[in-house]
Amino acid sequence: MKEIVVPELAESITEGTVAEWLVQKGEKVEKGDAILELETDKVNVEVNSDFTGVLAEVLVEEGDDVEVGDVIAKIDENGEAGGSSSESSEETVEKEEKKEEPSTEKQAEEKKEEPAKEEKEETDATDQPVASPATRKRARELGIDLNDIKPKDPVGRISKEDVEAAASQKAEGSKAKSSKKEETSEKTEFDKPVEREKLSRRRQTIAKRLVEVQQEAAMLTTFNEVDMTNIMKLRSERKDEFLDKHGVKLGFMSFFTKAVVGALKEFPLVNSEIQGKEVVKKKFYDIGMAVSTEEGLVVPVVRDADRLSFAGIEKEVGDLAKKARDGKLTLDDLSGGSFTITNGGIFGSLLSTPILNSPQVGILGMHTIQKRPVVMPDDSIEVRPMMYLALSYDHRIIDGREAVQFLVRVKEMIEDPYDLLLEG
Structure with missing residues (x-):
């Protein structure tokens, strides 16, 4: 595993706040790809990956404060999108151990079921929505889950237009619920409804x-x-x-x-x-x-x-x-x-x-x-x-x-x- 750390930002800037993850856990990244947007006192900067592989671990969440030198993620250079090399090797060892065990009727039945089960797991692992990094970023900005989108592209690739359409539908649904939310807003030290918003780092x-x-x-x-x-x-x-x-x-x-x-x-x-x-x-x-x-x-x-x-x-x-x-x-x-x-x-x-x-x-x-x-x-x-x-x-x-x-x-x-x- 290779560690991704917060790089040197500027002479007067030693910390920042995680604004947005541009790559999700399990996704493939290339060396030099931007994986994280960091909000500093002055500007937002992108943190790039120094390695090619799969984003295996995310150690900080959006909104967390980090300092220069902090480890924020880990890259598996041998991993594949949707899984990791360590997981694959563990599955291989388990399969070999099962083959060496004495055969019984129950084990025989389990072995018959294993191929179908493994096939399903493989499908689940690789059944990721097909979309460009720009489309994924736009979906995160709009709060849209790519798994909920049915693409118009016959090949199955999700476009920005698909994301925008899904966002419009979501907005219409939110308007219908807005009046109800106002009626059920929580009571605070104020007698009338208020909205709280965290101050940005800047x-x-x-x-x-x-x-x-x-x-x-x-x-x-x-x-x-x-x-x-x-x-x-x-x-x-x-x-x-x-x-x-x-x-x-x-x-x-x-x-x-x-x-x-x-x-x-x-x-x-x-x-x-x-x-x-x-x-x-x-x-x-x-x-x-x-x-x-x-x-x-x-x-x-x-x-x-x-x-x-x-x-x-x-x-x-x-x-x-x-x-x-x-x-x-x-x-x-x-x-x-x-x-x-x-x-x-x-x-x-x-x-x-x-x-x-x-x-x-x-x-x-x-x-x-x-x-x-x-x-x-x-x-x-x-x-x-x-x-x-x-x-x-x-x-x-x-x-x-x-x-x-x-x-x-x-x-x-x-x-x-x-x-x-x-x-x-």
Whole structure:
């Protein structure tokens, strides 16, 4: 038997939760096949088999917590799907022993029955539903037993369409029972029905880290507002040309990223972190972009943003956002980062206080654009598209003066995007 252990995941990740078994006990696996999906603090990763054989033993169940190095399964390299080599050898020994025993009428009758019995056992062992790994995974996701499906394929192979059809029938049956279940729901400390759901490992980690940041850092937030007139005008003028040339839309994120990088170069403490009794000033500009997903907030990182063009930033932001929505972010996509930008404006937030992404000491919060009356330098009043900006920072190493000046510098560059484009 060969042991499958939880591999090294990342420098800062030592444990995870079993999210889903992709291969079931008794099924054949090839070397390199994914057999298990593991949920970590940041992303879901697949654990691959280092051996070819049959999954003989499953030592952990879905929902169990495991650590790097834990044995989670055993592979029988000599086994066959539906059984194992050890079982086959035991059956052979038993048969040989029976042949050597003195023959009696009862034994003769048993020997006559044995072939039929063995044939039935062999049929049961190999009578597994025929389906591809992708179909089996989809069936597990929908909670469908492949043994209950009658395939449309004359050969007997179960397809994804068969699984989806079975799931639809199951859903219709569940709707019919839903009202009855509500009436018979268990009484809890609440007077009315509730639904309990276990927090995912990622959500638990997010909650833990957010609380830690507020307890450990001297977090403070400063606010300002920026006039978006010029940047909106520039986008309107250049958006078609930009799209034709680069194949990506010109958004706000590239402008804000460039402005943040420029301000970080002027105020390097905002691009640092505390390590023990030292302040580590980072000479690189890896900007995290907070993205909301169904499983929680993730912060993929745009590497070397200072070296990227506007088009390069827009492409990178778009690619990372798509990977986040599709659940395909890797640990490399999420590691590191020197400063973070979060945009609550896409959800309609007018003003908020962003929480630091530890161990970073600064985070910029963008908000929705709202037309408001603004007093101009000549005392006239105009309606302008305005956005509130928020900078949360760690007051242990960043003084209020630096924080305010940093945010003012971002505001100045956003309000003069033509100059920002030239400085690039």
